[in-house]
Amino acid sequence: MGKLMRRLSTQDQSFKQAFADLLAFETVSDPELLKTVDQIIADVRQHGDAHVLKLTQQFDRHPAHQFSDLELTQEQLKSAFEGLDNDVREALELAENRIREFHQAQKQDGWTYVDALGNTLGQKITPLDRVGIYVPGGLASYPSSVLMNAVPAHVAGVAEIIMVVPAPNGELNPLVLAAAYLAGVHRVFTIGGAQAVAALAYGTETVPGVDKITGPGNRFVAAAKRAVFGQVGIDMIAGPSEILVYAEGENNAKWLAMDVLSQAEHDTVAQAVFITPDEQLLNEVEQAIEEHLAALPKAEIARTSIANRGALVLVKDRQEAIDLINQVAPEHLELCLDEAQEMSEQIRHAGAIFMGRYTPEAIGDYCAGPNHVLPTSGTARFSSPLGVYDFQKRSSLIMCSQEGVKTLAKTADVLAQQENLDAHARSARYRYQ
Amino acid sequence: MGKLMRRLSTQDQSFKQAFADLLAFETVSDPELLKTVDQIIADVRQHGDAHVLKLTQQFDRHPAHQFSDLELTQEQLKSAFEGLDNDVREALELAENRIREFHQAQKQDGWTYVDALGNTLGQKITPLDRVGIYVPGGLASYPSSVLMNAVPAHVAGVAEIIMVVPAPNGELNPLVLAAAYLAGVHRVFTIGGAQAVAALAYGTETVPGVDKITGPGNRFVAAAKRAVFGQVGIDMIAGPSEILVYAEGENNAKWLAMDVLSQAEHDTVAQAVFITPDEQLLNEVEQAIEEHLAALPKAEIARTSIANRGALVLVKDRQEAIDLINQVAPEHLELCLDEAQEMSEQIRHAGAIFMGRYTPEAIGDYCAGPNHVLPTSGTARFSSPLGVYDFQKRSSLIMCSQEGVKTLAKTADVLAQQENLDAHARSARYRYQ
Structure with missing residues (x-):
């Protein structure tokens, strides 16, 4: 052998x-690719729908005439689901149920406690308002990826889940649409590549700007996600x-x-x-x-x-x-x-x-049940499977009582002076003097 | 007015x-700066300690003769703490205690459950092995930042917390060292800039490579953190x-x-x-x-x-x-x-x-008590305060029983065939046939 x-x-x-x-295994970043992607993002920010439509016609050979041709209706998702063979539909339903059950166990709740001084401290948990899910087109258009990205977002309570999936020649995998229907995706655009990532990150006339983008894609998609990181959240770039x-x-x-x-x-x-x-x-x-x-x-x-x-x-x-x-x-x-x-x-x-x-x-x-989006290339040293926690975020809560603040305000006063931040010190001092 | x-x-x-x-408010990325930072990272990867020492002598005018001069001992941290004025020491201790108490409430535990089929599913939580904390030098060298970065890592159970803090002209803020002592920092190197970030990300002969780098810094530090993201985890780039x-x-x-x-x-x-x-x-x-x-x-x-x-x-x-x-x-x-x-x-x-x-x-x-490292520039839409959860990560746990796997394996078989992943389908099929 x-x-x-x-x-x-x-x-x-x-x-x-x-x-x-x-x-x-080192992925080499290609300066030409980055330049192309930066240009696409800049053009989408400037020209919105029109540029996304143009690139979709060009790269995906999509027969759309206007941008509205690139949005699917919930009716279309539903009929894709209803058109599935029985065994496939049942398998998809079982998968969705189990993924949902597992992810429900991940959902986090906020908490507060009252400290010894009588001050209330805590952590509030809220879902993201709107997220974008990238689903590759063509051969790598996996219904399982739709479930693994959309279900945690749905369980987290994200109000609007936007899916993008390129449709080369206008063709789509019905199982992907069925999965979107089952998982609770709110809107679907048949766009892809860096132009879809840019549309999600910055919004266009039709595509609403999202707060986070997750999901796998080719190297254009990966480079675009890296480029918009900061404007929106992203999941890990998968190796x-x-x-x-x-x-x-x-x-x-x-x-x-x-x-x-x-x-x-x-x-x-x-x-x-x-x-x-x-x-x-x-x-x-x-x-x-x-x-x-x-x-x-x-x-x-x-x-x-x-x-x-x-x-x-x-x-x-x-x-x-x-x-x-x-x-x-x-x-x-x-x-x-x-x-x-x-x-x-x-x-x-x-x-x-x-x-x-x-x-x-x-x-x-x-x-x-657990997510199949997992940290690759040794990044499990510092990162986690995709989960409900990726679609929730925390805010700290602090409420001091008139008495309870005194010790804290004195302490802040002393330390702020050491850091030469006088307005900090004075702002604290007002509360105990 | x-x-x-x-x-x-x-x-x-x-x-x-x-x-x-x-x-x-848009931060513009400066291509010259990125080029400089990329070069520093490449040089540190190639030449290790020697290059970090050279840049530290050059940029920080540090009087060190050899790399070992750039590491502080626990004795030095302790004596910085013991040398503080009473009121400052007490303020620092109170702050550390309160930050620790709040962050302890954030610590997450793993869980498992047995599903209706008899399969065990769960989520395991582990701390990161080793993290790097960047503390700016000079005027912005804040002891509070040391506490806010190191305490959550310590509470998470990180085995080795490495702090880097540049010492312009060899000078350091004793309060920063005292804070490192209190917070449980394991090693301190008096290095800074992109060279410190590179040393932490890739390791040198003396500086151990870490799994994640957190903490604020100037634009060189921010650019370097962005560049090493993927090799290691990073916290958000603060605005x-x-x-x-x-x-x-x-x-x-x-x-x-x-x-x-x-x-x-x-x-x-x-x-x-x-x-x-x-x-x-x-x-x-x-x-x-x-x-x-x-x-x-x-x-x-x-x-x-x-x-x-x-x-x-x-x-x-x-x-x-x-x-x-x-x-x-x-x-x-x-x-x-x-x-x-x-x-x-x-x-x-x-x-x-x-x-x-x-x-x-x-x-x-x-x-x-809550962390002062918080999402800026609207990123609270999708991200959270720095916390214990940034120093823990999750692994999914799956253990099927001989009976319990059957339904799942059949389902996986059907769906894998739909995705044309034949080895997946066969691997599942072995377990139910």
Whole structure:
């Protein structure tokens, strides 16, 4: 089999460097692309609807004659839903229900308390007013992404959820529209690219400006989101998808191999890593990957992915695996062993942890309940899955009593003087003198 | 008095436009600055300690001979704390205690639940491993900023808090070091600028690479934080400080005027807005601002700030004020009226809400408890005060049972086929067939 996938062992002299090389992945920013995107944003800000329409006709070959042709009605969403085959409609409904149930558990409430001095302190939680969800068009137009972005926003109580989805040649995936209907999307525009991001960020005559934009897209979309960050909020810029599967003890090598391939089939730069202390299992998984590839429609993508970025890693023991996992901070982590829960307690960094032999990553992509928008490229070290908390924000609450403020005002007076902020000091002083 | 501050009334024909103009503030990105910052980052990545030392000697005129001269010991922090005057030490301790108490209430715990099918779902919460806190040097070297950044990280359970603070000519504010000691900062390097941000983001021989960088800085620091975003997490890029004071009913105009000036003294581009339905009070506040300015050390800054960006706004009634406040999404909001709590319930967007006549914004800067790092420039529409949640992150937990997975695996199979992801479908299918 030879070059199917690199093989590493922690016993190798060169392991540390080889493992670091495996993880290295730097996206290079292309100055030409940034310039193009900046120009599109500037033009959309200046010319609004007209420019978005023009670019949509040009880039998407959309047959629209006027901007209003680019908005879908709730009727259209509903009829897309009603037109689905029974099994697909039921699957979509089950997925939506489960995603909603999980995200409801994430919803946060405000709180207040009264301190020992009689002052009230607290944290108020409010939903964002209006958000934009970007859904890619064409082949990568996934209904599951619609659910994963729109449901948390809906659960958070966002008053207006605007979806944009490009329709190349005017064509749309009805399942995407059905998902929008189910998830509670309020308005849908069939626009895409940097022009859609600009329209959402700054608003046009027709597209209302939003407060935050989430959802995946190509490099134009990613660059545009980065450019409008600050004007609006954005979610993380997603890198290539990754899975790290750890297995020990009784396991079915065929299942594990297919789990590895389920990430590899996404993208030639996706990363699939299999780790085990069991050399026999490592061999069996390698063999099963080879066998599966023969029958996989996306075998070519998967083969490139595992050859370039995949690895089979032999470790001495479970503790070594834990250390490697915490170094990787994988987007998806499968722990396929009897003591999965126990092991998960030692995992500090991962987007989502799938435990046991009956929890393939693929169910997390669709219907387990938790979000499938997860931190990639090691960013699980400092960021979280997309969630209801991304569509809520906090305000601090402070209310002092006439007595209770005195100690605080004196303290603020002393410290403000140390910082040479005299108006601060005097403003505080008025309240205790 | 004439041009002290612009005056607007919602009854004016031109009000809408004038109010929009007041809020307009766009930071222009300077391509030369970005180029300089990119070069510094590239050089620090390549040459590590040596380059950081060189720039520190050059920009800060620091007398250090070797990189180790740029690290402070815990002994130095402790003796800075012990050397404080009693009243200052007590004020700092009270502030630290209160900030800690409030932030402890923010700490989030993980949860799990078992669904109707017998599958376990949940959310695990973990602190970041290591964070970097940027503290400006020189005049803007505020001990309060050290507390507001370090205490939430410490409460979150961050294992290593690294502070960087430039020391122009080798000089440091002892109160800043004392605050670092109190707040539980683990290591301090006397470096600053884009070179400090680069060292924290990528690590050098001596400075450990961190997972997130927070804290305010000049435009080099802001540009560097933006550039390393993705490699590490960052907090929001802060804009100029703002206050919006709303008052009605019995109030002391002098107090209100000083509250307005406490933001205006920060910066010539700070924004202070006073809103009331009471024209008499509007006149009194304007008069009091003029009087206060005569005695204020930072009168020149404050005068420029209110002349350029301040406003006195007359509204018809409270509801009009609520609508304007939600449009502004102010960083700091004072509600100086008897029904402050009732009114606060209608405020959807604000960084912090100070209620009643005994809650000047200045106590929030130092010791009320809530964080003083707040969303500026209208970003309270989609973001929150700095908090413990910025130093924690979440991982999703999924563990299916052999029976419980069946429904989910079937659903995933159907949906994965719709998305043409065959390995996903097969990986799911193994678990129910």
